[in-house]
Amino acid sequence: MALDELDRLILRALQKDARQTNRDLATAVGVAPSTSLERVRALRERGVIRGYRADVSLEALGRDVQAMISVRIRPPSRRNIEGFREWVSRLPETIAVFVTSGRQDFLVHVAVPDTNGLYAFVIDRLTQRPEVADVETSVVYEHRRVPAIEPARDRDRGGPATSRHDGAAP
Amino acid sequence: MALDELDRLILRALQKDARQTNRDLATAVGVAPSTSLERVRALRERGVIRGYRADVSLEALGRDVQAMISVRIRPPSRRNIEGFREWVSRLPETIAVFVTSGRQDFLVHVAVPDTNGLYAFVIDRLTQRPEVADVETSVVYEHRRVPAIEPARDRDRGGPATSRHDGAAP
DNA sequence: CCTGTTCTCCGAACAATATTCGGACGAGCT
DNA sequence: AGCTCGTCCGAATATTGTTCGGAGAACAGG
Numbered sequence: 060m061a062l063d064e065l066d067r068l069i070l071r072a073l074q075k076d077a078r079q080t081n082r083d084l085a086t087a088v089g090v091a092p093s094t095s096l097e098r099v100r101a102l103r104e105r106g107v108i109r110g111y112r113a114d115v116s117l118e119a120l121g122r123d124v125q126a127m128i129s130v131r132i133r134p135p136s137r138r139n140i141e142g143f144r145e146w147v148s149r150l151p152e153t154i155a156v157f158v159t160s161g162r163q164d165f166l167v168h169v170a171v172p173d174t175n176g177l178y179a180f181v182i183d184r185l186t187q188r189p190e191v192a193d194v195e196t197s198v199v200y201e202h203r204r205v206p207a208i209e210p211a212r213d214r215d216r217g218g219p220a221t222s223r224h225d226g227a228a229p
Numbered sequence: 230m231a232l233d234e235l236d237r238l239i240l241r242a243l244q245k246d247a248r249q250t251n252r253d254l255a256t257a258v259g260v261a262p263s264t265s266l267e268r269v270r271a272l273r274e275r276g277v278i279r280g281y282r283a284d285v286s287l288e289a290l291g292r293d294v295q296a297m298i299s300v301r302i303r304p305p306s307r308r309n310i311e312g313f314r315e316w317v318s319r320l321p322e323t324i325a326v327f328v329t330s331g332r333q334d335f336l337v338h339v340a341v342p343d344t345n346g347l348y349a350f351v352i353d354r355l356t357q358r359p360e361v362a363d364v365e366t367s368v369v370y371e372h373r374r375v376p377a378i379e380p381a382r383d384r385d386r387g388g389p390a391t392s393r394h395d396g397a398a399p
Numbered sequence: 400c401c402t403g404t405t406c407t408c409c410g411a412a413c414a415a416t417a418t419t420c421g422g423a424c425g426a427g428c429t
Numbered sequence: 430a431g432c433t434c435g436t437c438c439g440a441a442t443a444t445t446g447t448t449c450g451g452a453g454a455a456c457a458g459g
Contacts, residue, residue, distance in 0.1 A: 062290070070283065070285055073282075073283035074282055074283050074285065075280075075282075076280060076281060077247055077248060077280075077281040077282050077283045078247060078248060078281040080415085080416065080417085080446095081416075081417065081418090082415090082416070082417090090437075090438085091437065091438050091439070092416090092417080092418090092438095092439095093417095093418080093419080093420090093437080093438065093439075094436080094437050094438070096417070096418070096419095097436090097437085105289065106286055106289050107285060107286055107289040107290070108283050108284065108285060108286070109284040109285065109286050110245075110246060110247075110283075110284045111246060111247040111248040111281060111282070111283055111284065112243075112244055112245075112246075112247050112281070112282055112284055113240065113243035113244050113247040113278050113280075113281055114278065114279040114280045114281065114282055115240055115244065115277060115278060115279065115377050115378065116276055116277055116278070116279050117377060119275065119276050119277040120232070120277070120377065120378075122377075127327055127329060127336060144371075144373070148373055148375055151379050153375050154374070154375050154377055155372065155373065155374050155375060156371075156372075156373045156375070157297055157367075157369050157371070157372050157373075158369065158370045158371040158372075158373075159297060159367040159368060159369050159370065160367055160368040160370065161365065161366070161367030161368070162365070162367070163367070166297055166336075166367075170377070195331065195332070196331070197327075197329040197330055197331030197332070197333070197336075198329060198330040198331070199327050199328070199329050200328040200329065200330065201314075201326075201327070201328040202325070202326075202327050202328075203314070203318055203325065203326045203327075203328075204324070204325050205318055205323050205324050205325060205326070207285050207287060207290065207292075207324055207340070208285065208290075209321050250417095250444085250445065250446085251445075251446065251447090252444090252445070252446090260408075260409085261408065261409050261410070262409095262410095262445090262446080262447090263408080263409065263410075263446095263447080263448080263449090264407080264408055264409070266446070266447070266448095267407090267408085
């Protein structure tokens with residue numbers, strides 16, 4: 060299950076552009092096409108790569124406003140939690156659902172056309188569910204995703220969160 | 230900028246598997262390969278498709294614990310907000326950053342090997358920044374992403390959040 | 400109703416790519 | 430050294446991407 064540096068390079072390249080040709084990928088990571096192909100196949104079979112997704116612009120779809128909605132479920136029984144999770148996952152405004160511990164039980168990430176849509180989502184949809192005890196809306200000004208693979212550095216595991224990495228250049 | 234049903238079918242298909250061959254995509258959406266190819270190119274040039282990303286399993290990377298960390302910045306000046314955003318985006322534990330309105334200024338989505346790593350992230354990293362006034366950690370039990378494209382139904386825009394969609398089948 | 404225009408879609412030809420497979424090479428072990 | 434194991438490579442083949450001319454539908458104006 061260990062990933063060597065070649066695997067990491069491949070994962071990083073495929074997170075930037077999953078649709079580049081295998082030839083380009085091979086060139087980018089410095090091996091022969093047959094090698095990179097075999098590695099990619101292995102990564103998929105091992106479950107390291109779960110799939111490939113198109114990154115669709117929400118703005119281009121006319122959904123310019125994003126929000127993170129904190130939801131508290133009462134009582135937080137398994138039945139209520141799972142029921143709400145399934146229901147909210149199927150709403151067209153929803154783009155992600157986090158089931159969490161802490162102050163709230165859910166964080167629902169939504170994208171809507173405008174602030175009206177946001178308001179409507181909260182008051183027309185969420186508050187109609189009886190198990191929803193409390194709702195708190197935070198508008199998302201910016202959403203930045205970060206690639207999950209580190210530049211190089213062998214072995215990421217083992218030293219959790221204590222590696223040198225404090226913003227100041229050494 | 231309007232998307233017809235064929236565009237939507239293509240976007241949906243590419244969100245499920247962005248690496249399927251153009252032939253398969255064409256078959257799936259019911260057109261000739263040359264047609265789907267042209268549509269996909271147009272969608273990319275229009276910015277509807279921003280790119281293609283490999284979906285990498287965090288568990289396979291040994292990062293089994295996820296959390297959403299709510300951070301309040303004081304004072305919330307532009308300098309502080311942007312400084313913190315850049316800094317936290319570069320931490321290896323960070324997988325997403327939301328800049329928000331509301332109780333907190335940031336929601337930081339992190340993935341770490343274990344709860345120790347989570348604790349270390351908060352007390353070793355976050356609280357070392359002087360502008361961080363308050364931190365609240367929520368463990369993420371489950372993170373579900375939802376495809377951003379609706380099944381079919383012409384025109385998504387115009388009727389924000391008021392479409393029929395309440396879980397109960399008609 | 401006809402005609403010209405525009406747009407979308409198609410299918411075949413060509414260029415490029417993915418995929419397979421036998422073997423070379425080096426590391427590690429006895 | 431001799432052996433085994435694993436990785437990587439390069440050429441051959443099958444599959445795919447890409448281009449382009451033209452057919453057909455939808456539409457507006459006469």
